[in-house]
Amino acid sequence: MTTANTDASTEVSTQSSAEASIEAGEAALTDASQESTWQVVKRALAGDSNIDYTQGSIGRMTLLLAIPMILEMAMESVFAIVDILFVSALGTDAIATVGLTDSVITLLYAIAIGLSMGATALVARRMGEKEPGKACIAAGQVLWLGAFVSVAVGLVGLFLAQDILILMGAEESVIETGENYTRIMFGACFSIVFLFLINAIFRGAGDAAIAMRALWLANGINIILDPCFIYGYGPFPEMGVTGAAVATNIGRSVGVLYGLYFLFGSDGRLQLHMQHLALRVKIVWSLVRISFGGILQFTVATVSWVFLMSIVSDFGSDAVSGYTIAVRVVMFTILPAWGLSNATATLVGQNLGAGLPDRAETTTWAVAKYNAIYMAFAAVLLLLFDRAILSPFISEAAVMEYAVQCLRIFAYGLVFWGYGMAVIQAFNGAGDTMTPTWINVFCFWIVQVPLAYTLALELGIGPVGVFWAVFVADVLAGIVGVIVFMRGGWKQRQV
Numbered sequence: 473m474t475t476a477n478t479d480a481s482t483e484v485s486t487q488s489s490a491e492a493s494i495e496a497g498e499a500a501l502t503d504a505s506q507e508s509t510w511q512v513v514k515r516a517l518a519g520d521s522n523i524d525y526t527q528g529s530i531g532r533m534t535l536l537l538a539i540p541m542i543l544e545m546a547m548e549s550v551f552a553i554v555d556i557l558f559v560s561a562l563g564t565d566a567i568a569t570v571g572l573t574d575s576v577i578t579l580l581y582a583i584a585i586g587l588s589m590g591a592t593a594l595v596a597r598r599m600g601e602k603e604p605g606k607a608c609i610a611a612g613q614v615l616w617l618g619a620f621v622s623v624a625v626g627l628v629g630l631f632l633a634q635d636i637l638i639l640m641g642a643e644e645s646v647i648e649t650g651e652n653y654t655r656i657m658f659g660a661c662f663s664i665v666f667l668f669l670i671n672a673i674f675r676g677a678g679d680a681a682i683a684m685r686a687l688w689l690a691n692g693i694n695i696i697l698d699p700c701f702i703y704g705y706g707p708f709p710e711m712g713v714t715g716a717a718v719a720t721n722i723g724r725s726v727g728v729l730y731g732l733y734f735l736f737g738s739d740g741r742l743q744l745h746m747q748h749l750a751l752r753v754k755i756v757w758s759l760v761r762i763s764f765g766g767i768l769q770f771t772v773a774t775v776s777w778v779f780l781m782s783i784v785s786d787f788g789s790d791a792v793s794g795y796t797i798a799v800r801v802v803m804f805t806i807l808p809a810w811g812l813s814n815a816t817a818t819l820v821g822q823n824l825g826a827g828l829p830d831r832a833e834t835t836t837w838a839v840a841k842y843n844a845i846y847m848a849f850a851a852v853l854l855l856l857f858d859r860a861i862l863s864p865f866i867s868e869a870a871v872m873e874y875a876v877q878c879l880r881i882f883a884y885g886l887v888f889w890g891y892g893m894a895v896i897q898a899f900n901g902a903g904d905t906m907t908p909t910w911i912n913v914f915c916f917w918i919v920q921v922p923l924a925y926t927l928a929l930e931l932g933i934g935p936v937g938v939f940w941a942v943f944v945a946d947v948l949a950g951i952v953g954v955i956v957f958m959r960g961g962w963k964q965r966q967v
Contacts (some may be wrong), residue, residue, distance in 0.1 A: 501810025517543075517681060524598060525819055526788055526826040530835050534815050534842075537675075540684035544671065545803075547687030553804055554691070555716045557795060558698045565645050566713040568789045569637075570794030572781065573654045576636050578774040580658070584665045585907070586767030587617055588672030590759045590818070593903040595676030595742075596818050600825020604677075604742060611673045611735065612748035613756045617763070618669045622662035629658015641851050644703050656717035663724035670731035675818050677741040690727030694719050715832070765905030769912055776916035780942070784926050784935050791935045794874025795863045795912050800877075802882050805850050806889070809843045813893040817901030822901055829963040836898040844891030854883040874935055881939040888950030895957040896949075902962040911952050920945035 515536060516525075525533045552799025559566045575760050591614040629636070633655035637647045638949035667690065671683035697708075697719035704710025712720060736744050784795050816839045823832040854861065859872070866872045898907045922943050 478830075479528030480955040481937075487887055488659035497831055507867060509807055509865070509943075511950055517684075519635055522679060525822050526831070528608065530819075530831070530838055532837065532883060533819060534812070534839060536816035537680050538812045538839075541675065541681040541814045542808045544680065545807045545810045545814070547684070547691040550691050550695075550804070552802055554695050555720060556697055557798055559713055559716050560867075561703070562713055562870070564789045564793050564868065567793040569653055569713050570716070571659055571792050572637060572785070574796070576639075576654075576778060577657055577661075577664075578777060579771065580664060581626070581894060582620075582770035582774045583621055583669075583767050584668035586765075587614065587621070587665075587759075587769045588668045588872050589616075589769075589900045589905055590761075590763030590903075591669055591672040591744060591816045592676035593762055593816050593821050594755075594759055594903055596802055596821025596901060597825040597903065599677055599741065600822035607743050608744050609752060610759065611742060611744055612750070613752060613759055614669050614673060615666075616751065617756070617759065618665045619662075622665045625661045625665075626659050629661065630655060630819075633658065648894070650713040651916040653717045653932055656721065657715065660717075660721040660725075663721045663728055664705055664729045667724050668728070670728065670735060673742065674731070675814060676821065678818060678822070679741050680815075680818070681733075682731070686727040686731045687731050690723040692723075693726050694707045694723030697722055703838065734869060744922075756765055760780065761904055764901050765909050766900060768911040769900075772909060772912040773916055776921050776945075779921050780924055780938050783924055784939055785937050786929070789946050790868065790870040791874050793868075794866070795878055795938075797862065798875040798878035798882070801879060805854060806847065806886065808846050809850075809890045809893055811840050812846075813897040815839065816894055817897040820898045822905070824963070824965075832898070832902070832963070833960070840891050840894035840954075844887050847886040847890035851883040851886040854886075877936050878939045881936070882945050882946075884941045885946040885950075888947040890950075892946070892950030893952045895953040898957060899962050902965045904962045904965045907956060907962065908953070911949060911956065913951065915945045916950040917946045919948060 474667050476554060523533075525537065554571060558569065561569055591611070592698050594610040595607045598604070634647060636654055636658075637651065667686065670703050671686060674680060674683040698716060699705055700708040700748060701715030701718045702713070703715075708715075724793065725782065735742065737856045781792070783797070784791050807908060814837055819835045820832040823829070823835065862875050862879065866875060896911070897904065899907050923944060924941035927933045927941060929937075930936060933940075
């Protein structure tokens with residue numbers, strides 16, 4: 473009788489605790505729904521490890537993730553903007569060096585971004601399933617893959633820097649000016665790879681504010697050191713364009729150390745320990761399988777950009793410089809859309825892990841709408857103020873004309889690009905990285921590259937033909953992405 477009474481008492485106590493927990497959760501959701509927009513912004517910037525992204529207002533959850541992700545992307549792009557701003561004073565050859573090197577190093581970005589897709593998808597899914605321990609194990613395997621990629625790519629860049637520039641069709645003066653820049657950017661690639669991967673882990677876990685702060689720190693150091701190493705201010709050596717590579721990699725390396733501190737600390741959603749770094753072949757294979765599609769996805773896109781740059785380089789350093797600057801301005805301009813799209817990947821992954829596919833789909837359409845509105849606004853600004861936007865980076869009239877043409881043509885396709893980014897990241901967040909890969913193969917290789925070659929070289933239109941080919945491919949990618957997304961196969965993806 474005593475045992476029965478004890479069991480009954482325990483059951484009542486447990487039920488009361490569960491009911492209290494539910495009531496507390498409902499109260500928290502009610503309080504959250506009463507937050508002002510400014511309060512949500514402050515929470516997003518501060519970071520909150522107690523937020524459940526599978527509950528509550530979709531708009532609010534998107535905002536909480538998107539704000540730090542937008543600012544993170546802004547800092548990533550500021551790296552490129554700051555470098556080109558300081559380097560532009562060194563002349564056309566220096567700008568061309570940065571443009572040609574970056575066109576090739578985007579292949580490394582493709583690998584890093586592909587791996588980061590796998591990291592975000594796997595960590596987000598485990599967090600949605602309420603399995604933070606398994607998410608930590610997945611994060612540990614990501615770090616091992618990052619180390620392998622860094623060593624492999626770094627060795628190639630150290631020994632083949634000159635060959636890379638020659639392959640890209642660089643003029644002799646550009647090779648002489650930029651060989652050391654290229655060597656350092658590739659040789660120190662671990663700073664790029666690990667910054668991408670560690671931040672992807674944080675994003676998948678919902679700790680986007682930590683990833684944002686890592687980029688802030690890295691970029692702040694880069695801004696300070698760039699002019700010091702390029703121009704030789706104070707005790708620093710004057711290194712020219714090579715100094716930009718040194719400053720960038722020092723900044724990124726500090727950002728990596730900052731991320732590792734929190735990844736192995738106790739302030740975030742994930743707390744890695746040494747046992748999480750033990751090799752798990754099955755998890756590594758799952759990560760490689762997801763990441764392989766992501767790597768292919770971005771490799772297909774970035775190799776097409778390499779070919780486009782190669783075509784543009786046939787028309788001289790002025791064309792390359794104008795194209796390089798215009799592309800960087802456009803990439804910086806669309807950062808809010810990229811941040812929103814990255815939030816989609818985390819939200820889709822966590823909601824699928826929680827068994828809420830319809831909520832994942834609703835979130836994607838909401839982000840696509842927000843993207844389209846922002847991109848329309850950005851396009852108008854680029855078209856109205858093109859020369860004013862470009863003038864801080866350009867002093868030569870020929871370079872300005874190429875940059876203006878490129879900026880205007882790209883602006884026409886931004887709305888379609890916004891829709892495409894949202895649905896592509898939804899696929900990636902679900903772990904379906906191969907669908908965007910096939911979309912990229914069709915849009916960039918079957919359409920964009922042949923069209924660029926035909927317009928620019930066969931029909932003699934010049935670099936403008938390349939710009940129009942990019943416009944056509946971006947519009948097509950947005951349309952095809954939306955059509956495939958509506959079919960819904962991504963909802964059944966297992967990771």
